[in-house]
Amino acid sequence: MWWSVALARTKQRWLPALVIPFALAMAVLFGSVQAGATVSLPPRTADEILAMIARTEVRALSGTVQQTAELGLPEVPTAGPGIAPGAASALELLTGSHTARVYVDGPLKARLQIMDRMAERDVVLNGGDAWFYNSADNSATHLTAPAPSVADVRESLPAKPGPDAPSDMPVREIPTPESMASHFLAAIDDSTEVSVGESSSVAGRSAYRLSLHPRSTETLVDSIAIDVDSETGVPLGVEVRAKGQAEPAYSLAFTELDLSTPDAALFEFTPPPGATVTETAVPAKPVPTMPAPEDAPTLRHPVITGAGWDSVIALPAGSAPAELTSNPQLSQALQPVAGGRAVTTSLMSVLILDDGRVYAGMVPLERLQSAAAQ
Template sequence: MRWPVAMTRARRRWLPAFLVPLAVAITVLAGSLTAGATVSLPPKSASDILAMVARTEVRALSGTVVQEAALGLPEIPATGPGAAPGAAGALDLLTGSHEFRVFVDAPGKARFQVMERMAERDVVVNGRDIWFYDSGDNSATHLTLPQAGGHASHDPGDTVMETPESMADRFLAAIDPSTEVRVADDVSVAGRSAYQVTLIPRSAGTLVESVSIAVDSETGLPLRVEVRAKGQNEPAYSLAYTALDLAVPDPGLFLFTPPPGAAVTEQAVPAKPLPDKLLPDKPVPDQPVPALPSPGPDEPAPAQHGPSVTGRGWDAIAVFPAGVVPPEVAASPQLAQALQPVAGGRALTTALVNVLFLDDGRIYAGMVPLERLETAAAAE
């Protein structure tokens, strides 16, 4: 279950891949969510709570998720003259508040409905088929995921959008000696009691102050993720359920037929998809608590034609060689509004993530200061 930030990770995965390399999101608590409310639960250690997450058996649900970004980006219109649907959508969901409905029947079935004031954007995953629909311009994009050995090369639900669970899994899987793990106060999220753990980077080189994860006390399902940036009191980005139903959704929700008159585009899926995060995948189920490997040297990955990651954990930097990211992304008028000129290119700077677009086509991104990206680029 995964909710990337806007464009959607196939039609939109190109931009989120380097705009949000650690996949973060923020909570605007409303409706049935009691923000900050504390509850009293039997005490558990950090290892106990992490083990609950690794053992969770929730595979089907319906819910409402609210996201709000306070990254310091300007408001970017998702529609209008010259709007590029992909880039504009991704940037739009990196600013302000957004609400979406999520329906999941894992493995391989998911539906996401992003509700806007003037339009609705839908993502429907059913096996290898993924549909993206925007009612604003009545357009639809259809992708068919590749197969490997006669089977889908990866779980389609892991290709589309971030949920609190998938986001929490990525952070928890990256726990190593560079991360301090603390137990925080119990809370209520979406009307459900939850334990909390807080991850605190020991690295001085990251923009991240802390990551707080609320875990359902009954099922172990992550209900909320909050990420705080250094120097800020409130979360810079978080994602949370405001309503949650653990019943299996109606199967008809995962069937999609383009509306009459819709402009339908068939789009190829890259043979080697871009990395959508800098953190590793979620822990293996039979290893309930993430291992704590010894940090290795800060060495870049072997040279390759696709993207790579240099560094580890909180200090990691995603490196995209020239030509990997479609040129129309960097050329988007909406993205241009958020970029500032720097030596040798342009940069997108936020409270949590920085992205360096070099004039030669290379792109560097990470949850590190811009100077770190420029140093990494100069070293190549």
């Protein structure tokens, strides 16, 4: 009989070794199930939710956003031997996953911190000043927009009241779910079917889900979902799905959100000692993201053909900037096609012809080629 007692004791001793991993696995499973659970909210129509977004009174927030892009672009290596962290180009922001912290206070102050692995890229906007800081090479760029003169402000008063009119442009350029959503919402017209999806939970807040479906079958976009906070009407997340792709092609959503006013010191940026500082004065509207290829405005008026989702933007000959083809990272993304080169992603295509004409749109490449042939 002694052996059965010994066996029972052995079993008893192995028990915690089984119970603890099992309990942890259950906790992990339960946590992931709960995170994806739907929330029950009083039903609202699409128009009511659109009105909520328009009426939102949130002017200040701090939060963490996660951006994931699965556009089918070649991935730019960000880690590995010989590559400085955070030194990759703007193209790198369109591949893979990025986490950033966003601080917004009113229409004039904002700060974006792109959190790279052991590095950080910062954008600080404060009135007419814009600072870009990259910790990887310890460099800072200072953009100064001319201070809005009284005449400017007065001129803009009838259209947009308040002093925010001349310089509220930069803050809108900070990629928050809110600014993303406003881009898409501004484009809603007859070509879009707006519906209300299942409510969800984003950044620990219950949210209505607004779905935009293009009525056109020509476009690459399958649907766009915008999660709207049920309390304040702030867009919490944007998800763009491409046709024929299981994962979202692009998503930008808060993972943490705090609606209190951020510390004012966050918007005061002084370049650290030892940093290389570049001063740039912007004559007209500050465009802090990529410099648009509109150098000679007389010749190069873009022509838009089609309407809504399947419209094609055409730039006349000589529009293609030279650095597009000389940049090794960009030329890696370009594939040769008949008569030129093209970038095809799951959401949009760009066709650069050898004579310098550029066609772009959220449509398949074939449609751009037929537009170019006309």
